[in-house]
Amino acid sequence: MAINKAELVHRLTEQQRKETDAFETLIDNRLKADYAGERICVEIKNFLHPKVRREIERRFSQAGWKIKFESDQREGDWVELF
Numbered sequence: 366m367a368i369n370k371a372e373l374v375h376r377l378t379e380q381q382r383k384e385t386d387a388f389e390t391l392i393d394n395r396l397k398a399d400y401a402g403e404r405i406c407v408e409i410k411n412f413l414h415p416k417v418r419r420e421i422e423r424r425f426s427q428a429g430w431k432i433k434f435e436s437d438q439r440e441g442d443w444v445e446l447f
Contacts, residue, residue: 385420409442
């Protein structure tokens with residue numbers, strides 16, 4: 366049976382799942398500590414695989430957040446939640 370393309374796009378490796386869970390925890394901790402009803406930014410220190418990024422977007426969108434990944438040559442990379 367041929368592999369389903371859509372299934373592959375969303376399937377995470379074990380390492381990608383660990384990275385996703387760790388980044389989700391980082392964002393959750395930052396929100397708990399600093400969210401005051403406005404936008405909040407969380408710095409991305411390591412490259413996120415596109416699948417990890419999509420999964421983070423999915424998880425936080427389902428939790429009611431608007432989420433936006435940003436990148437700037439001088440400022441670095443971050444995720445913005447509001």
